[in-house]
Amino acid sequence: MKSFNRIFFLTIIINFGLVMGMYAQKLTKEQIEVASKRALPVAVENLMEFLKIPNDGNYPDQIEANLERCVTIFSEMGFKTQRLETNGAPLLFAEKKYPKNTKTLLFYMQIDGQPVDTTEWHQPSPYLPVIKQETANGEWEIIPYETHKKPLDMDWRIFARSASDSKGPAMSFISALRILENLGKVPEYNIKAIMDFQEELGSPDLPEVVEKFGDLLSADGILIMDGTRHLSNLPTLTYGARGIATATLTFFGAKNSLHSGQYGNFAPNPVFEASRFLGSLKNEGGIVQIPGFYDGIKLSESEKKKLNQIPEDLDDIKTELGISQPDNVGETYQEALQYPSLNVRGLKAAWVGKEVRTIIPSEVVAEIDMRLVPESDGKRLMESLKQYMVDYGFHLVDSIPTDEERATYPKLASFTYKLGSKPFRTDFDSSMGRMLNRSMTRLFDDKFVNMRTTGGSQPIAPFINTLGVPGVALRIPNPDNSIHAPNENLRIGNYLEGIISCLAVLTEPMD
Amino acid sequence: MKSFNRIFFLTIIINFGLVMGMYAQKLTKEQIEVASKRALPVAVENLMEFLKIPNDGNYPDQIEANLERCVTIFSEMGFKTQRLETNGAPLLFAEKKYPKNTKTLLFYMQIDGQPVDTTEWHQPSPYLPVIKQETANGEWEIIPYETHKKPLDMDWRIFARSASDSKGPAMSFISALRILENLGKVPEYNIKAIMDFQEELGSPDLPEVVEKFGDLLSADGILIMDGTRHLSNLPTLTYGARGIATATLTFFGAKNSLHSGQYGNFAPNPVFEASRFLGSLKNEGGIVQIPGFYDGIKLSESEKKKLNQIPEDLDDIKTELGISQPDNVGETYQEALQYPSLNVRGLKAAWVGKEVRTIIPSEVVAEIDMRLVPESDGKRLMESLKQYMVDYGFHLVDSIPTDEERATYPKLASFTYKLGSKPFRTDFDSSMGRMLNRSMTRLFDDKFVNMRTTGGSQPIAPFINTLGVPGVALRIPNPDNSIHAPNENLRIGNYLEGIISCLAVLTEPMD
Structure with a gap:
């Protein structure tokens, strides 16, 4: 024992x-x-x-x-x-x-x-x-x-x-x-x-x-x-x-690319309409002009203070990126990230550089991405963009317009979007x-x-x-x-x- | 004999x-x-x-x-x-x-x-x-x-x-x-x-x-x-x-393409500035807004009459091209050809379609062609376009901007042009x-x-x-x-x- x-x-x-x-x-x-x-x-x-x-x-x-x-x-x-x-x-x-x-x-x-x-x-x-x-x-x-x-x-x-x-x-x-x-x-x-x-x-x-x-x-x-x-x-x-949502906008001109000599001054070039539209999406300070785009986001002073404790210098970042002034969405880089963003990630009409041809492009494709924060639902923002296009005067189609649509609407575009990763915080x-x-x-x-x-x-x-x-x-x-x-x-x-x-x-x- | x-x-x-x-x-x-x-x-x-x-x-x-x-x-x-x-x-x-x-x-x-x-x-x-x-x-x-x-x-x-x-x-x-x-x-x-x-x-x-x-x-x-x-x-x-002259415009953003999540809302996307500029080149009727662009061209009523004897129907041409309304430069297709034209023949920023990437493009390239008539000297029109860019606020460079230029000018672009065939009549x-x-x-x-x-x-x-x-x-x-x-x-x-x-x-x- x-x-x-x-x-x-x-x-x-x-x-x-x-x-x-x-x-x-x-x-x-x-x-x-x-x-x-x-x-x-x-x-x-x-x-x-x-x-x-x-x-x-x-x-x-x-x-x-x-x-x-x-x-x-x-x-x-x-x-x-x-x-x-x-x-x-x-x-x-x-x-x-x-x-x-x-x-x-x-x-x-x-x-x-x-x-x-x-x-x-x-x-x-x-x-x-x-x-x-x-x-x-x-x-x-x-x-x-x-x-x-x-x-x-x-x-x-x-x-x-x-x-x-x-x-x-x-x-x-x-x-x-x-x-x-x-x-x-x-x-x-x-x-x-x-x-x-x-x-x-x-x-x-x-x-x-x-x-x-x-x-x-x-x-x-x-x-x-x-x-x-x-x-x-x-x-x-x-x-x-941030979450992400993407959209593809296609702006339609004539049915086919046209010889720019034969039809220049006559057939509208969709680049000009697309440019006016895309240019209207932000003001010169980079603020998105779509109504409601920034709805729901409030940064308290204490949150801003916490955000801005991060050791980073605005001038250093500007020099690193090679820009003279950033967009005005936030007062600092960290504040800017707290808001949804709208970006044209790709833009194309016909060809540039060695492949350039003297044509009036038949369409312009703009690829958009939005970065989302929890306050900004991707579907809501994409539908806002769509409504903004309609309010701007575009007739929207799902894919290629019919001959009748081409004959009817001077502002003709297609709009499709996809929702990707959701934001979290x-x-x-x-x-x-x-x-x-x-x-x-x-x-x-x-x-x-x-x-x-x-x-x-x-x-x-x-x-x-x-x-x-x-x-x-x-x-x-x-x-x-x-x-x-x-x-x-x-x-x-x-x-x-x-x-x-x-x-x-x-x-x-x-x- | x-x-x-x-x-x-x-x-x-x-x-x-x-x-x-x-x-x-x-x-x-x-x-x-x-x-x-x-x-x-x-x-x-x-x-x-x-x-x-x-x-x-x-x-x-x-x-x-x-x-x-x-x-x-x-x-x-x-x-x-x-x-x-x-x-x-x-x-x-x-x-x-x-x-x-x-x-x-x-x-x-x-x-x-x-x-x-x-x-x-x-x-x-x-x-x-x-x-x-x-x-x-x-x-x-x-x-x-x-x-x-x-x-x-x-x-x-x-x-x-x-x-x-x-x-x-x-x-x-x-x-x-x-x-x-x-x-x-x-x-x-x-x-x-x-x-x-x-x-x-x-x-x-x-x-x-x-x-x-x-x-x-x-x-x-x-x-x-x-x-x-x-x-x-x-x-x-x-x-x-008509004669022809061509130009290449490059609009600069940050030094490199940037991750659109990391820098979206902060690094300016040159697509927006380029779009606002290109959109300003014509009004909604397709009329070029550069001062003096149409100077010197006068069509008499008898010339118009002769031009418009040509057997063509405006509606037929519109249907053929698939457009609802032509640019307003001339009242008929033949009249439109008597004026110089300005065309964006190619436009590109980053990639679209299958190659799309979620980036902020570092630059936008716009290829321009102008069709010239005897009254419109190609050099004069190209210099007018250049002046229009300067008046719009662009600092123009010949090729790639230096770091100092990037740090100084929020609107930065390059502009080069070539004169091609001359017009005759x-x-x-x-x-x-x-x-x-x-x-x-x-x-x-x-x-x-x-x-x-x-x-x-x-x-x-x-x-x-x-x-x-x-x-x-x-x-x-x-x-x-x-x-x-x-x-x-x-x-x-x-x-x-x-x-x-x-x-x-x-x-x-x-x-």
């Missing part, structure tokens, strides 16, 4: 120690940094292995190989995985529960990458990752394998497709989970992960998955492991993204927002950026809008990362800070 | 008869028609042989082969020929004098043709001419060689590159000369011919030739064997052509005009069209403007001839009437 008791108590003590070890943290800043730096070489190796699997979403075989690798990675960490089948490509779900945890964090990861033009890459293949250092004259040169095994320089970069967008961020999170495990710690949350293999194709099946697997995906917060840091390259949290002051701010402050003091919204779109809105889960993006990659372009890269120092950030979040409880 | 005298008198009588036969015409309408119809099958064969020689002005070998054929043709008819060398491609000059003639007619012929896209032609090659007939369902089917040797149907057509533009018209003239020769007649004029082998490239060397070989080319009138008939397909004389009431009218009336009564100007351009102005030779175009081909396009064709009936017209002109003295 004695020995039994001894063993029994010893067991309790050991268990108590384990329990204390497992549940008695936050880790300190120092603990996180030491552990992360020690783990970095392996984390880099793991990322480079992951980057070797081609991941163009247009090729189902490539996607399948990535999905299988993700199953292996998460299974090895004790996660249960589940393929979520859709009418299109599958998504992968992974989950791990911890007995004492009551709250759940869902991590969204993008695994697919943009298509590649291998001829434009300064390395053997976008899928054979290399580490490079910057030379004195600003070029990037490959560091031989033996050399880059030595202590990693924080300014070296990993060059490969998806290094930044977004296998690097995904692997930051995975590395943080492994470090925690090796430290004998568990996170403050039950963990769910959803892996998207069609983000670069617009995640067409994500809304369906969110509808169909709502219970499975429910969580107290979603952390989006995607997106590039603020231009300052400070660690960045973005609480929202999570409150700075939500429990998710507060938890993330505590995590980041613990590691970076006030040297990080809180952005109310990013100007671009993320296909993540169904989680926030359909499931009501507050979502924030943790942005890791350096702003000069060339995502979507040749020679995409991720700075080693950013990758390390990404791991550190994930460790801070995983060990910071939500109130 | 007797036999000598007999022979001598006989010779005189024969010579007198020849002389009477050679100089005692005009030919009657009936004589011309009978001779032309008899000669038509051979004339068709000759044209088809000529069309077999490829004639793309971009290929010097092709041009040389055509030039050599022309030398042969004119030498066989007793012409002296002379290559006119230039800094570019040569032209060919041919001349034949007749002892009693005091006046000289110069015939301008275009021998080169537009490039071909052989895949779009419904025959083995654009350079293997075929004769086709229209089927009941409006298709054109090839007539086998044996069949088309039978009596020629006037509605059959010869399909080949340059059938209408302009080997067909050239061969009409050559055929008329041969018929005259076979009838034992001589023309009322000394004949000069100038053959252009770069018309489709804009005849860049023609002004130089006219300067250099002015004496050689001097004449009492020039007949331009080029251009398509009026839409009515009545025989057509055009007394002028010959008086209806000139001796050349009266002679041509008598010729045509003799053959067609009042069933032909006198056009004051054609809307398009012809590179012929140096003859009229530099040498002071009155020039008129005799237009032969059917208006639905698909020149510059695949399946170019010439109606047999038009070819015959072309030969007939040339015979009428050659036998009609000038007063």
Whole structure:
């Protein structure tokens, strides 16, 4: 009995120690940094292995190989995985529960990458990752394998497709989970992960998955492991993204292109009508003139103050872009992003340059995009644009006008639109927002950026809008990362800070 | 002696008869028609042989082969020929004098043709001419060689590159000369011919030739064997052509194309500024708003009356073009052609359709053409446009703006222009005009069209403007001839009437 008791108590003590070890943290800043730096070489190796699997979403075989690798990675960490089948490509779900945890964090990861033009890459293949250092004259040169095994320089970069967008961020999170495990710690949350293999194709099946697997995906917060840091390259949290809607306007002239000599002065050139119309859409300050376009958006002084804490200089941005004065929609760059935008993203009539021909074009095509914020419903704004065209005097058709329509209406155009990703925005002051701010402050003091919204779109809105889960993006990659372009890269120092950030979040409880 | 005298008198009588036969015409309408119809099958064969020689002005070998054929043709008819060398491609000059003639007619012929896209032609090659007939369902089917040797149907057509533009018209003239020769007649004029082998490239060397070989080319009138008939397909004389000048306008936004999410509402989109500017160039009625654009043009009531004698119906043209109302520059189509025109012939910013990208375009390119009349100097109008841009507020640069210019000027654009063919116009009431009218009336009564100007351009102005030779175009081909396009064709009936017209002109003295 004695020995039994001894063993029994010893067991309790050991268990108590384990329990204390497992549940008695936050880790300190120092603990996180030491552990992360020690783990970095392996984390880099793991990322480079992951980057070797081609991941163009247009090729189902490539996607399948990535999905299988993700199953292996998460299974090895004790996660249960589940393929979520859709009418299109599958998504992968992974989950791990911890007995004492009551709250759940869902991590969204993008695994697919943009298509590649291998001829434009300064390395053997976008899928054979290399580490490079910057030379004195600003070029990037490959560091031989033996050399880059030595202590990693924080300014070296990993060059490969998806290094930044977004296998690097995904692997930051995975590395943080492994470090925690090796430290004998568990996170403050039950963990769910959803892996998207069609983000670069617009995640067409994500809304369906969110509808169909709502219970499975429910969580107290979603952390989006995607997106590039603020231009300052400070660690960045973005609480929202603008949505997008697109339209195609075609302005019709004569039935066919006409010889400009034979019919110049007689057959109306639709370029002039289209120009007058497009020019009327904004005033000289860039303010959209469609009635109601900015309805519903109010920025309080305190919100403006918070927005404008972000360290950016208007003159610097103007110089960077090469413009003399910005549009007047907001007083600062960050304020401008809080409003919906209207952009003519493409415009074409006949040909220019070497292909130019002396004709009167038969039509003008204008491609429009609108960036949306939560206050501006895409359908409402598109219908406003349509009404504005009608009020302007256009007779609108769905496709090619009939001869009778051509004979009847001097102002003739077609208008079609599509709604894309929806906007979302999570409150700075939500429990998710507060938890993330505590995590980041613990590691970076006030040297990080809180952005109310990013100007671009993320296909993540169904989680926030359909499931009501507050979502924030943790942005890791350096702003000069060339995502979507040749020679995409991720700075080693950013990758390390990404791991550190994930460790801070995983060990910071939500109130 | 007797036999000598007999022979001598006989010779005189024969010579007198020849002389009477050679100089005692005009030919009657009936004589011309009978001779032309008899000669038509051979004339068709000759044209088809000529069309077999490829004639793309971009290929010097092709041009040389055509030039050599022309030398042969004119030498066989007793012409002296002379290559006119230039800094570019040569032209060919041919001349034949007749002892009693005091006046000289110069015939301008275009021998080169537009490039071909052989895949779009419904025959083995654009350079293997075929004769086709229209089927009941409006298709054109090839007539086998044996069949088309039978009596020629006037509605059959010869399909080949340059059938209408302009080997067909050239061969009409050559055929008329041969018929005259076979009838034992001589023309009322000394004949000069100038053959252009770069018309489709804009005849860049023609002004130089006219300067250099002015004496050689001097004449009492020039007949331009080029251009398509009026839409009515009545025989057509055009007394002028509009000139052309072109400009390229580039409107600058940010230094590079920008992500429309990241910078939408902040970086100005140059499409809006360019649109407002282009839209301001014309009012809703199509009237150019640049001050002085229409200066100097006055149409008297009698000129309007003459212009509007041309058999055309405004509603028919509107229906044909598919427009509900024309620009208001003239009250009729013919009046509109008497004014200079301003046309945006191409417009482009970024991409549309399948290539569309969600960016803010960095620039907008607008290609402009102006059609000129003798009252409107191209340089004056282009400088007016430039001044209009400056007055509108644009800072103009010659090429790409510097960073400093980008930082300084919110309205930034480049403007360059080129002057092309000059306009010309010959008086209806000139001796050349009266002679041509008598010729045509003799053959067609009042069933032909006198056009004051054609809307398009012809590179012929140096003859009229530099040498002071009155020039008129005799237009032969059917208006639905698909020149510059695949399946170019010439109606047999038009070819015959072309030969007939040339015979009428050659036998009609000038007063």
